[in-house]
Amino acid sequence: MREPRAGRIAGAAIASLILASSLVGAGRAQMGKVGTSLDPQNFGQIERGRYLAITGDCASCHTVPESNQPFAGGRPIETPFGVVVGANITPDPETGIGDWSDELFVRALREGKGHDGQLLYPAMPYPYYTKLTESDALAIRAYLNTVKPVRNAVVSNKLPFPFDVREGMAAWNALYFKSGEFKPDSAKSAEWNRGAYLVEGLGHCGACHTPKTTLGGDDRGQALQGYALQGWFAPNITNDSERGLGGWSIADIVGYLKNGHNMTTASTGIMAEEITLSSSHMTDADLTAIATYLKDLPGQTARPPQAVSASDPRMAAGGAVYVDECSACHGMDGKGVPFLFPSLAGSPNVRSADPASLIRVLIEGARSVATAGEPTGPGMPSFAWKLSDDQAAAVLTYIRNSWGASAPAVDPGQVAQARARAAMASGR
């Protein structure tokens, strides 16, 4: 079994698929030109395309992890609507995109249309990629032209009925897809505009971090304010001081995206993969641009809820568990060790409305990402066997309502659900 992509798209998606797929083996009705007309000697364009492909994290869906066949597709992508499989985007003419014209490639990226005009599923993040400039889209094509062609027929659409009917996407597009290249805001700095282009476009941050409607479309009114997917909560990344990045400096954000760690936080789960494949390879200038843009998003700073009372029995029980089980690494003051053990005090993740990530890390344990800049990659063991649902809920409630924080109590039932999910995921 290939490792399913714990994907950023997943939540977003009415499942999907990427380019071409369903046509494999059905013969291709050729439209217009066949193949690329980009200059294979234009190394500047190719190198720019390589960087953009990393920035867009194409490999995440189109390369099977640990395989030596980049972009050959085949990675199953878990979505709330079913499984889709990343397509082969190597230049193989039969099973990849070798016979696609550059125009068809750009159209797929920016309009979500397949080789013959069929509608793609938005697991392929064309609602974000639509903001790409044509020049950037062509650069990505120029780079993909240089990767090794791999013959690998991928059937992308493995969705159950009715989601497997692509025509359904027309209605979805009418609701949620707004075509159009990024328009710079002349009132903002070039750096801000570069950040906006990356966040809203190629980086497709909202695919995970923006709340979704029941049909999987972005809830634009709450852009980047956090969303639960695949048993994680992708946190609020606006400048919201209570739930978002308000307490982080631009350097904190840049360091996190580059190294996976900063003074207070360590990355794990889906974001750890993003950092490994994508943002750790981006330039400091682009990361700074992203941080500049995010720091300018006000979010919706809501008043924090009433803290659970210190006299609540759950707080006393949770405090006792904390001292015994947590304080050795995270400290009696909750501040952890910079770049090694995350700070719980002052952490917007800890007090997020949805405690999914918090529960999951406690129950399943977590391995933080190791990067060139921060190679340690420290981990936290699973406490599933050691803490009952009541104890786990109590200690999380304690953590969420200590050191000046306030957040809703965690219910033992939520812990039980997280256990069940972990058991399902590991096949037990």
Added chain:
Amino acid sequence: MAQKLPKKDVAIIGLGWTGSILAHELTDEGLDVIAIERGPWRDAPTDFPTTYVQDELRYRIRHELFLRPEQMTFTFRNRMDQQALPIRTWGAFMPMTGVGGGGVHWNAETFRFLPSDFVLKTHLTQRYGAKFLPEDMTIQDYGVTYDDLEPHYDRFEYLCGTSGTAGNLKGQIVEGGNPFEGPRSRPYPTPAQEQPFSYTLFAKAARELGYKPFPQPSGNLSQAYENPLGVRLGPCTYCGFCEWFGCGNYSKASPQTTILPALVRKSNFAYRTECEVTRINLDGSGKRATGVTFVDTSGEEWEQPADLVILAAFSVFNVQLLLLSGVGKPYDPVANQGVIGRNFTHQTISQAIGFFDKDKFNFNPFIASGSIGMCIDEFNGDNFDHGPLGFVGGGYMGQVQTNGRPIQTNRVPPGTPAWGAKWKSGVRDNYLSTVIPGTGVHGSFYSYRDVYLDLDQLYKDRFGRPLMRMTIDFHDNEIKQNAYLTDKFAEIIKAMGAKEVVKEPRKAPYDVTQYQTTHLCGGAIMGTDPSTSAINRYLQSWDVPNLFIMGASAFPQNAGYNPTGTVAALAYWSAEAIKTQYLKNPGPLVHA
């Protein structure tokens, strides 16, 4: 027939401290390196999680992390006229297996040897005359000096983030440190660990007796640290589960917490775990290693060709593999010829236990780390005049109690029944008010003609090869040394205010069932003369120049310190010689 694998530049046998260091240094040179490790992959959060690693029964009593004697053991005897028998349960020492090696389970006591330890034979002969040494003592100079190794000690300490107080900075004696140590080029990377009550009380008593106590240099860190490779460690939590255990808190220096995270990122580094090297292969001349042969867990045999072979297993396994591979001439104690197996040594450990008034003293002994402690060095090496004493050698001594664990750290005063209600009340009454230093007297073990390693002709391993035989006993010199040191140590424990002190000096014969330390040394020693040493001053085999042999097997005799600091310094020293000399001109680095 072994299946042949593609050739590598370097094959490293064993992925513990020295294997990791050599792999890191040689991959930095651009070489294609593979490390082959007998035991499993091990990592802190998955193999030593803080949720269950504090389990004395599992790890200490049942030896969870260690090699199983069923897989590989040795035969043992005290004297050459005895029949050796196989060791079926580890006792006097604990051979590790798995990635990280002894660096996983050690206490992280990170000492440097004294400058005189490296030139021991010369030094003692000059000071006391050649006749002062016992006739059958076979001590030698190392062939390197403290000054040669100082930069390499420094590298290891800064790799680990070692916590300590310098006693000699570039020749300046510094108050609070060990005034006997060799000059160090800069302070320890982190300050000494905080010392709980029993340790400060020992220091106070020692000071009042005129000694100069200093904190034991510790690889259990006093504070968070980022090492030069960008790998981070956290502060020690004094949990008291250090020796025999891996550290899940990232606070004990080990290959896992200092090198491996950087090493495994390198594309020119590879490793195989659960693969046991059974032979170093030589070409027809016997003067060149062509690689190694190993066996995987399914019993398949593989040949890994390599241009350079680094033998980096635990000391005694190094010697065993040399004997089984036919590298170098086996030592014959009768003829006093040959080198492989010569100068096998261990350590001379004892303690004095102090029972204190429970109404006046509460030591909370469970607050401890593996290398916590206050020590004195007045009786180490040749820091004191041996002339009137009739022995040579010595050791540091200190209150270095590593734990208050329930199964083994529950001593009761003499006269208490060994079981039943009175034993229980004795434990209850004394647990908090007893000082049990453990390796409180950490004495040297010098080398002798009849203490050695060779192949047993009777017992075979699971591959049908001879087991290695240990012939080891304490000689009078070590027994005298230990009696003298134990008395001195007991005086300090008494001066702490103990109402009763129980001395436990080391006695002959050497008992293979009683734990001392895992500091087995010698057997493939370094030196300047190929007729009495296996390797030259760069740890290069005299016989097979593309074979370098790491580890404490290089020690011509063992000093009164824990060996790891010196083992690592020698590894860096050797790596430097390989990088700057050998790779430019492969061949013998010393012409004898």
